[in-house]
Amino acid sequence: MCLALPAEIVSLDREKDTAIVSLGGIKKEISIALLEELAVGDFVLVHVGFALHKVSPEEADRTLAMIKESGEDPLEEFAA
Amino acid sequence: MKYVDEFRNGALARRLAAAIVREADKSRMYHIMEFCGGHTHAIFRYGVQDLMPGNVRFVHGPGCPVCVLPIGRIDNAIELAERHSATVCSYGDMMRVPASERRSLLKAKAAGADIRMVYSITDALKIAREHSDREVVFFAIGFETTTPPTAVAILQAKAEGLRNFSVFCNHVLTPAAIQHILQSPEVRALGTVAIDGFLGPSHVSSVIGSRPYEYFAEEFQRPVVIAGFEPLDVMQATLMLIRQLNEGRHEVENEYVRVVTHEGNLKAQALVAEVFELRPSFEWRGLGDVPYSALRIKDAFSEFDAEKRFQVTTRRVRDAKSCECPSILRGAKKPTDCKLFGTVCTPESPIGSCMVSSEGACAAYWSYGRFRQDAGVSGVRTHKEAAE
Numbered sequence: 001m002c003l004a005l006p007a008e009i010v011s012l013d014r015e016k017d018t019a020i021v022s023l024g025g026i027k028k029e030i031s032i033a034l035l036e037e038l039a040v041g042d043f044v045l046v047h048v049g050f051a052l053h054k055v056s057p058e059e060a061d062r063t064l065a066m067i068k069e070s071g072e073d074p075l076e077e078f079a080a
Numbered sequence: 081m082k083y084v085d086e087f088r089n090g091a092l093a094r095r096l097a098a099a100i101v102r103e104a105d106k107s108r109m110y111h112i113m114e115f116c117g118g119h120t121h122a123i124f125r126y127g128v129q130d131l132m133p134g135n136v137r138f139v140h141g142p143g144c145p146v147c148v149l150p151i152g153r154i155d156n157a158i159e160l161a162e163r164h165s166a167t168v169c170s171y172g173d174m175m176r177v178p179a180s181e182r183r184s185l186l187k188a189k190a191a192g193a194d195i196r197m198v199y200s201i202t203d204a205l206k207i208a209r210e211h212s213d214r215e216v217v218f219f220a221i222g223f224e225t226t227t228p229p230t231a232v233a234i235l236q237a238k239a240e241g242l243r244n245f246s247v248f249c250n251h252v253l254t255p256a257a258i259q260h261i262l263q264s265p266e267v268r269a270l271g272t273v274a275i276d277g278f279l280g281p282s283h284v285s286s287v288i289g290s291r292p293y294e295y296f297a298e299e300f301q302r303p304v305v306i307a308g309f310e311p312l313d314v315m316q317a318t319l320m321l322i323r324q325l326n327e328g329r330h331e332v333e334n335e336y337v338r339v340v341t342h343e344g345n346l347k348a349q350a351l352v353a354e355v356f357e358l359r360p361s362f363e364w365r366g367l368g369d370v371p372y373s374a375l376r377i378k379d380a381f382s383e384f385d386a387e388k389r390f391q392v393t394t395r396r397v398r399d400a401k402s403c404e405c406p407s408i409l410r411g412a413k414k415p416t417d418c419k420l421f422g423t424v425c426t427p428e429s430p431i432g433s434c435m436v437s438s439e440g441a442c443a444a445y446w447s448y449g450r451f452r453q454d455a456g457v458s459g460v461r462t463h464k465e466a467a468e
Contacts, residue, residue: 003118004225004283004286005081005084006081006082006083006084008082023081024081031200031202031229031232033232033351034228034229034232034345034347034348034351035345035347036347043082043083045283045286045339047225047226047229047283048171048199048200048201048222048225048226048229049199049200049201049202049203049229050200050228050229050232052225052228052283052286052287052345052348053286053287053339053340053344053345054339055083055338055339056337056338056339057338059337059338060083060086060338062337063313063316063335063336063337063338064086064087064092066316067092067095067096067312067316068092068095070095070096070099070316070319071095071096071098071099071102
């Protein structure tokens, strides 16, 4: 039910409020009636055929950086 | 896949696990309720519980819209198809959920009712356009994520003047349910269900934002960290909750900033407000009647309201007697505490909704955790301990 996936916008049709997105290479038509100011190349969270929200690349990077700061990999010393 | 694989990185998960072991105070327990079934499944599928020290426990909440829908409403949907000869369209999750007398949408379909599984409500609109001689009813369920698409469809049906399309509305609200759990006597007075903090819903919050949780973080003095559904998201949010609890804070923090903002999706919220209004009360499986916890269609759109169009009345139907779904949904019991679990109740022939829904806690235990000695005491080792 709550499965939603980030997909990249490949093309937009504002007349029909639809977009074609690429989901790991699979193309699909979705509704963009819930979002404004979208552009080709944006990532959106797709749920039941609708784009719910834009995915922010900057914030995604920041979150990953925050996770990396959390500490050393305890197995790193064994990997050497 | 971008924005998915990076948040499943094993090396980073080990770092986070080590940080959690380091920062969790060994002299206390941390009971963290994940509200969403999506989190429950991430925790089980990726073995997140096994990476936690013994004093950090996840308590599964009621956050699966399929699991919390009472049996009477599923009976209603079957009646719409059978008695009113409507074409009932539903999201796939609902199809096998047991209704009264061991029936389900799928069994009614097998018996000849016109019940169709759709991926999106726009598919239901399409069916209505193509079959103007049939009444098409969309069985709408879900939290704040599926509600805006339903609003869009109703507005579209009105604009097109579709006369054979209606919605059987069962949309429910997350903050009301969380508040209800915290106010339930089991949690508040008896202390049988310890909840120290919440992993906040991810996709729901993309629509409503982080703001609605501020009230009860303050009122109930419990921290909330909104977390994405990937394993690293869950672990990072858990670390953030542990830090808040260690410092005696109870704030709303947002780990899922790549999608969730403070105010959420304002356009979606405006569309929902245009089409829906609060129900004074709605029955939830496991929680009973929860005030102001669900939405109904406004009078201005009553022609698209299946409840009015077909004069739907909901009977109260008791759950199967031995099924522990109600307690499991409140976090009071674990799936393995239910004597039906894994014996007569399996995903192939489910008795309760927590087993049938792909997001139910019982389905998660069955799929990923059934053989695990439950970590009630500890029983799990961190990678660090394993390496030693």
